Amino acid sequence: MLKRLTKKPICDTAMALGGFDGAHIGHKNLIRRAKETGRTVGIMTISGGKQGKSLFTDEEKESVFFLSGVDFILSLEFEKIKDLSPEEFIAYLEKECDVKTFVCGKDFRFGKGACGSPETIKNLGKTLFVEEILYDGKDKVGVSLIKNCLQNGEMEKANALLGFEFFLDGVVVKDRGVGSKIGFPTANIYYPENKFPLKQGVYETRVTVDGSEYKGITNYGARPTFNNEDLTTETHLISYTGSLYGEKLRIRFVRRLRDIQKFSSEKELKEQLEKDLKGVQRK
Secondary structure, three states: OEEEOOOOOOOOEEEEOOOOOOOOHHHHHHHHHHHHOOOEEEEEEEEOOOOOOEOOOHHHHHHHHHHOOOOEEEEEEHHHHOOOOHHHHHHHHHHHHOEEEEEEEOOOOEOHHHOEOHHHHHHOOOEEEEEOOOEEOOEEOOHHHHHHHHHOOOHHHHHHHHOOOOEEEEEEEOOOOHHHHOOOOOEEEOOOOOEOOOOOEEEEEEEEEOOEEEEEEEEEEEEHHHOEEEEEEEEEEOOOOOOOOOOEEEEEEEEEEEOOOOOOOHHHHHHHHHHHHHHHHHO
16 A cells, blocks of 8 residues: 655655665664655565564554654555565565665565565665664664663653654553542553553653643553553643643654552652652653
8 A cells, every 4th residue: 555745746756675674773863864865765664473462553653654754654564575576576566665775684584484675675686775774782673672662661762763763653541540630640542452562561762742832741541559450552742731632642752761650649640740840840
C-alpha cells in the first residue's frame, strides 16, 4: 500500500531500503542520502514476519518520516513478498514506485531466503548508494538495540539511538479518577497492543496537547497500590488545569525515574509522587 506524505508525484524516485520500524539515526542517514539525489524520496516498511512488535504505530511512523523529508511510504506485508526472488523484489519496487536510485546499508538483505544484498542490486545495473552503518560503541545501531534499551529501562540511551524521544500518541479516555482524589489528576491513554512495550515504571515525560507542551510524570504499568494489575499509561501534566478527556496527546518519554511500587496507603503514594514531581521540576 502506498501512503503519500507530500504532494510530490510518485515517479523518478530514490528508494531507501530497510525495515524502517521507526526512524533511528541509521535510518535518517539513508533518508538524507536519498534526499541528496533530488528525486522524490520513498521508504518501505514491512509488517509481519519475525520482527515482532513495532516501536511505533503506522500513524506515528508517518509523522516521524514526514518530518524527516520522506515523500511517500510503501507498506509491504511480509507474507506477500517472502517468496519473491531478489530480482523479482527489485523489479516490483521499480514498477510500483518508478525507482531510479536505491539507497541501503551494507548489511541490507532481501528476497526469498534473504539471499539478496547490495551487490545484487549493483549486478542488476541499478544506481545504488550504500551508506555506512552507524555504531554505538561496538553495537550496530538498529531496532534490536533500541528495543533492548527499552526493555531494560535505558530510556536516555534509546532516545540517543533514535535521534528523538520515544513517544506515544493517543486519545485520553475516562478512568476512575483516583489520581484526582490525592491531588494528582492523570490523563489515561491506551498503549496499543502492537506497539513495543516499555519496561514498567514511572517516567519523566513531555506532553504535547493542542500545540502546548507540559512536563509530566507517567506511570506505565500496573497500579499495585489499588490492587490493579492491568497495564495502564497514566500521566500527570504539571501546571495543566482543566479536563483532557477526548484530547489527543503526544507523550515523549525522557527518562525512567523508578520502579512501580506498592504503597501501604494513598498518603504514602502521594508523598512519593511529590518527590517525583520535585525531581522533574528541577530538570
